[in-house]
Amino acid sequence: MxxxxxxxxxxxxxxxxxxxxxxxxxxxxxxxxxxxxxxxxxxxxxxxxxxxxxxxxxxxxxxxxxxxxxxxxxxNSRIDVSYRWSMSWFIFSEVMFFAGFFGALFYARAVTLPWLADLDHKLLWPDFAAQWGNTPAGTIDAYNKMGPFPIPTINTALLLLSGVTLTISHHALRAGERSKTAFWLFATILLGAIFMGFQVYEYMHAYSDLNLKLTSGIYGSTFFMLTGFHGFHVTLGAIMLAVVLYRLMKGHFTPDHHFGFEGAAWYWHFVDVVWLGLYVVVYWL
CATH class of the missing domain: 1.10.287.70 (Helix Hairpins)
Known part of the structure; x- marks a missing residue:
């Protein structure tokens, strides 16, 4: 709005x-x-x-x-309330979407791995150890796991910084400083684009150097599904912010009424929080 x-x-x-x-x-x-x-x-x-x-x-x-x-x-203000509730429920649905993938990751690590390594399965896979990233010998091609350095850590810094620049932009809009709002909003979009560039490079590195693919067992499938869907959400959020920037340059929004900006900002901050969970669970643990 x-x-x-x-x-x-x-x-x-x-x-x-x-x-x-x-x-x-x-x-x-x-x-x-x-x-x-x-x-x-x-x-x-x-x-x-x-x-x-x-x-x-x-x-x-x-x-x-x-x-x-x-x-x-x-x-009017009644429509504003409707938009806020709608965006809130939309973001809640996205929370549940990612909760499903995090749940699959937890089940694979905390339930399936110990089960495959117990005494009943030693006859099938005698050399299998219950360590995340391991697969029974001969089932899939060997691969290396993705570590947190350097690209995932750089991307974490980029997204955290983008949250700061977006907050500065929002405060500038509330103060009626449109030029400052546009500058920091553009900086946020640029940081998101750099994030996606690094993620594309990370995927190329995974396929060519680590032999880590979507078909690399449960580790590969959960890694690419979680990080890939998050990357899609970053792209979608950057598009939303770009539309907001275009509208801002067209003279839309006022210091008191700018839910179009706020809704996109809510989404971007949600994407930031999801990445922090991914960074810890996928790359470190």
């Missing part, structure tokens, strides 16, 4: 919209294409890309309508 109008006399309810059904249709095409792609059908990649591009267009138009409604004065 941008500049809200507390004096709007009603709770704005938009008219019938084509965007929800179009979003569902494009997502259906996207997932059908992805399913066909992984199963070796030639039309899969094309359908996946067409569906994804269509979904992005729908999001652009849909959010554009919401921004236009906000800037035209149709939103």
């Amino acid at each position: 941008g500049s809200q109008h507390a004096n709007a006399p009603h709770y704005f309810v938009p008219g019938p919209s084509k965007w929800p059904v179009l979003a569902g249709a494009t997502l259906l095409v996207t997932m059908a294409g992805a399913s066909a792609w992984v199963n070796g059908y030639g039309w899969g990649p094309v359908a996946n890309i067409i569906g994804l591009l269509g979904f992005l267009v729908v999001l652009y138009k849909w959010f554009g309508d919401a921004i236009a409604e906000s800037e035209s004065g149709l939103y």
Whole structure:
């Protein structure tokens, strides 16, 4: 949301919209294409890309309508409360999403490993030890685990610093200093982009030098699923902040009413907190 109008006399309810059904249709095409792609059908990649591009267009138009409604004065404080609750529940759903992956990691390490190494399984894998990253001999190609230095530690510093720059930007917006707001917001986006560059390099290093792949047993699958989905969320958060920066440069937001900025900031801080958990659990333990 941008500049809200507390004096709007009603709770704005938009008219019938084509965007929800179009979003569902494009997502259906996207997932059908992805399913066909992984199963070796030639039309899969094309359908996946067409569906994804269509979904992005729908999001652009849909959010554009919401921004236009906000800037035209149709939103009031009641709408602001609705947006805050909606964003809060969305972030809660993301917390549960990552909780599922952290739970899978915990189960694999605390339950499955000791079970595979107990007396009942010594006949199957006599040399297997219950140490995270070990796999029974002959089951998959040998690989090396990913340590916390140097890239993961650098990325941790980058994300923590981005949280600081975003907070500075937010305080500048509340003080009415738009140029300062834009500068520190751009710095936050840049730090996120550098983070993703380092993660791409880390993945290249994992595949080429460590032979660590998505198929490297439970260690490889949990490593890439957790860090990969987090990287996707960093990318999504950077896009959200870039849209906020564009709107800021267009003159949207006021010191008192700027939930569009705050919602994106909440998401970015959530991504920061998730990374701290990943950094400790995935790279150190």
